[in-house]
Amino acid sequence: MNQPLLFETPFQRAGVLVPGLPVLPPGVERHPVPGGGSRAVPIFKGDEITIQDREGLQPVELVVFAHDGRSDAGMIGAEGGRDPEGLKEALIRDPSGRKVVRALEKSGFDLGRADGTLVFADGSRPGDYASFTSSVDGLLIVCAAGGPMEPQEQWAPTDVVLYIRRATMPAGKDQLVAPDPLADPLIDLNILPGQAVPYEVKAGQYIQILDVKGRECSDFQAFSLRALDKGLEREIDPTTTRSLMGSLYPMPGLNSKYFTVDHEPLLEIVQDTIGRHDTFGLACTARYYADLGYPGHVNCSDNINAALSNFGIRPRGGWPAINYFFNTLLDNSHAIGMDDPWSRPGDYVLLRALTDLVCISTACPCDIDPANGWNPTDIQVRTYDKTEEFKRSIGWRKTPGADLEETRKTGFHDCFARHTRNFVEYNGYWLPNEMTSHGATAEYWAAREKAVVMDLSPLRKYEVTGPDAEALMQLCVTRDMKKLPVGGIVYTAMCYDHGGMIDDGTVFRLGEMNFRWIGGNDQSGLWLRKQAVERGLNVWVRGSTDHHCNIAVQGPLSRDILKEVIWTPPAQPTVEELGWFRLTIGRLHGFDGPPLVLSRTGYSGELGYEVFCHPKDATEIFDAIWAAGEPMGMIPLGLKALNMLRIESGLIFAGSEFDDQTDPMEAGIGFAVPLKGKSDDFIGRAALEARKANPQKKLVGLDLDGGIVPTPGDCVHVGKPQIGVVTSAVKSPILGKVIALARVDVTHAEPGTRLEVGRLDGDQKRLLATVVPFPHFDPTKERVKGNY
Numbered sequence: 001m002n003q004p005l006l007f008e009t010p011f012q013r014a015g016v017l018v019p020g021l022p023v024l025p026p027g028v029e030r031h032p033v034p035g036g037g038s039r040a041v042p043i044f045k046g047d048e049i050t051i052q053d054r055e056g057l058q059p060v061e062l063v064v065f066a067h068d069g070r071s072d073a074g075m076i077g078a079e080g081g082r083d084p085e086g087l088k089e090a091l092i093r094d095p096s097g098r099k100v101v102r103a104l105e106k107s108g109f110d111l112g113r114a115d116g117t118l119v120f121a122d123g124s125r126p127g128d129y130a131s132f133t134s135s136v137d138g139l140l141i142v143c144a145a146g147g148p149m150e151p152q153e154q155w156a157p158t159d160v161v162l163y164i165r166r167a168t169m170p171a172g173k174d175q176l177v178a179p180d181p182l183a184d185p186l187i188d189l190n191i192l193p194g195q196a197v198p199y200e201v202k203a204g205q206y207i208q209i210l211d212v213k214g215r216e217c218s219d220f221q222a223f224s225l226r227a228l229d230k231g232l233e234r235e236i237d238p239t240t241t242r243s244l245m246g247s248l249y250p251m252p253g254l255n256s257k258y259f260t261v262d263h264e265p266l267l268e269i270v271q272d273t274i275g276r277h278d279t280f281g282l283a284c285t286a287r288y289y290a291d292l293g294y295p296g297h298v299n300c301s302d303n304i305n306a307a308l309s310n311f312g313i314r315p316r317g318g319w320p321a322i323n324y325f326f327n328t329l330l331d332n333s334h335a336i337g338m339d340d341p342w343s344r345p346g347d348y349v350l351l352r353a354l355t356d357l358v359c360i361s362t363a364c365p366c367d368i369d370p371a372n373g374w375n376p377t378d379i380q381v382r383t384y385d386k387t388e389e390f391k392r393s394i395g396w397r398k399t400p401g402a403d404l405e406e407t408r409k410t411g412f413h414d415c416f417a418r419h420t421r422n423f424v425e426y427n428g429y430w431l432p433n434e435m436t437s438h439g440a441t442a443e444y445w446a447a448r449e450k451a452v453v454m455d456l457s458p459l460r461k462y463e464v465t466g467p468d469a470e471a472l473m474q475l476c477v478t479r480d481m482k483k484l485p486v487g488g489i490v491y492t493a494m495c496y497d498h499g500g501m502i503d504d505g506t507v508f509r510l511g512e513m514n515f516r517w518i519g520g521n522d523q524s525g526l527w528l529r530k531q532a533v534e535r536g537l538n539v540w541v542r543g544s545t546d547h548h549c550n551i552a553v554q555g556p557l558s559r560d561i562l563k564e565v566i567w568t569p570p571a572q573p574t575v576e577e578l579g580w581f582r583l584t585i586g587r588l589h590g591f592d593g594p595p596l597v598l599s600r601t602g603y604s605g606e607l608g609y610e611v612f613c614h615p616k617d618a619t620e621i622f623d624a625i626w627a628a629g630e631p632m633g634m635i636p637l638g639l640k641a642l643n644m645l646r647i648e649s650g651l652i653f654a655g656s657e658f659d660d661q662t663d664p665m666e667a668g669i670g671f672a673v674p675l676k677g678k679s680d681d682f683i684g685r686a687a688l689e690a691r692k693a694n695p696q697k698k699l700v701g702l703d704l705d706g707g708i709v710p711t712p713g714d715c716v717h718v719g720k721p722q723i724g725v726v727t728s729a730v731k732s733p734i735l736g737k738v739i740a741l742a743r744v745d746v747t748h749a750e751p752g753t754r755l756e757v758g759r760l761d762g763d764q765k766r767l768l769a770t771v772v773p774f775p776h777f778d779p780t781k782e783r784v785k786g787n788y
Helices: 085-093 099-106 225-229 238-245 287-289 300-311 412-419 441-448 469-476 522-534 558-562 615-632 637-650 685-694
Strands: 009-013 016-023 026-031 036-043 048-053 060-066 114-119 128-131 138-143 160-167 187-191 195-201 206-211 218-224 255-259 265-272 323-324 327-330 337-339 347-353 358-363 380-382 392-397 422-425 429-432 454-457 460-465 489-495 501-511 516-517 541-544 547-556 583-588 594-598 607-612 697-704 716-718 720-733 737-745 754-760 765-772
Touching: 016 300, 026 138, 036 048, 036 085, 036 099, 036 327, 048 060, 060 085, 085 138, 085 412, 099 138, 187 195, 187 358, 195 300, 195 380, 206 218, 206 737, 218 225, 218 265, 218 300, 225 238, 225 547, 238 255, 300 358, 327 720, 358 380, 412 615, 422 454, 429 454, 441 454, 441 637, 454 615, 460 469, 460 522, 469 516, 469 522, 501 594, 522 541, 547 558, 547 615, 558 615, 583 615, 594 615, 615 685, 637 737, 697 720, 697 754, 720 754, 737 754, 737 765
Parallel strands: 265 392
Antiparallel strands: 009 016, 026 160, 036 138, 048 128, 048 160, 060 114, 060 138, 187 380, 195 358, 206 347, 206 380, 218 323, 218 358, 255 265, 265 347, 327 337, 422 429, 454 547, 460 516, 460 541, 489 501, 501 516, 547 607, 583 594, 594 607, 697 737, 697 765, 716 720, 716 754, 720 737, 754 765
């Protein structure tokens, strides 16, 4: 099906492609609708309305109201007569429904009298769309209908996109305008390039600094009002903030505060959708422009001086500031450079005032370098009352041009929050890093000696269903899917054509035409869908990550714990019967309990299981497992201890042991590429055969002398030349020594080879090491098999 000329395309000019700045045709608006959620948008007579299903098989309910309160699907040329049941449920269940409810209440529309229509009722392929034209002015409500998915099922509601081509465009209206406020703003300022605007904020209030059109820097400073009243200037000090936070700039989480030179916290970061800013230098200055041959150029420091003069704040030649969205970088010689900002239209930071403040924000006027992408644009500043509630989040996108997603809490988040406040962002979710009352070392030993429970919900899940499901999986992964039985699980790699890895993960076979891919990132799922579409396969690949949260129960006592609480029907294996890399479908306690899927898998090197369930059942399932496990010594485990376990057990991690330039053999998982055992072709096979015939690098274990733990990325040497790089390292509690994984040249990969790990500049400090087989611990995997 040919796409209409209204979908977004990446910005491109003179050979430069910028996927992060998608371009819509003139007069077209784009409105994402979350899976299971809804969205209300005003429409006008003559508007062209298009609904696109991105993943396929997603039914969409539409309701339209005219301004006089009438609801008739015929007003957009659709067939009505349907009760919008999915929309009514979404308004209650999904957070997006609250905005729709407010829109209905504001307009006085009665959803009980709504005339609904269903789009894609007979199924849809990825990318399918349906178009309508409005004959009235009114309100359009779009719902990507669908409820919670049971863990053994394979249909979850997914996102759709609403496009509206406006029949008339108001004169002078800019397509890129500031998005709607996060709440009712107390202050709403639009700052044009070359302006600096001061404003006061009370303790507890929120400040949103928003890049309206993308690629625009905004200098920010804040002064303690209490100190100003005493005649003291106490503003954000970048050096103090960097030192206390241990980071170039604060981010949402534990290390989120800005400090004065007196160590007084002034603000904290609550949300950040871009995460790339600057605290190396000053707001732009008159001297900077003059030295480049532009004397008299308007600059932020002079503007800040003028704006703050009414507050009695002394002028500065150059203002130290938090330069939001400014992209500076340090090279190996410590020279400071710059490039285009990373911010996209609508990106923002949200701060909370910790005391009464005088703040200043600018829209940088620089047009002589990449600081603003060569095109200065406007900044929006909004403040919100302290009674508002905003969750902590960091921006996340599946691809450079994808819609922004905020950091989520997993279904098990509140359960782990009982044990720690130390959460870190991981792949778009908050995960516990270390337990407050235990610490990583105690968590580690519990896994080795008793049992632990950990949150692995951010693992990406994709449902692969349809007549060509096996053919797609056979094409895209290195293992032989024809040999995978129903109820079986296999660990495998997924590669590009050149042999570099996209991801590693596990494939669950739930039926003859039903697979579930579980990997570390969304690129693997998107790659599966891309291959299915491009090759015309009769298969659907649909994301289900948010409908499958999972905890891992690992350790010698994991089986004894789970058998106390998990019931399986007669046709399914019991917990005790479940074999290694097998799954069973069960319920908590008995026939009427919450459903779950149990797999005998893990990432610890110990006997272990993973429990998958819908978020709505997560707390009940966690509490039952906790009640059974705590008396046996089970404790929660965070990412810090998990890293210790997986390095000892030789388990690889994306970005450490592999990336898209590393093949599975170089990543240490050559066993997952059965070139002789799998006769069918698969993506990357030819390249992998050539690479295997002429290996260049090999992943090896290292035992290091002394007690210094290398840093991933440290160079590995034989004398002067570098022959490899450390990928992961840890001081092993159970082995009592420092160990590492390293990718080295095959000429120096034999066990017993003496190597040196370079520190500082790689030459001035060397850590002596010996190549050893890996895994360092339990190399025959007897513990994973339960043979203690």
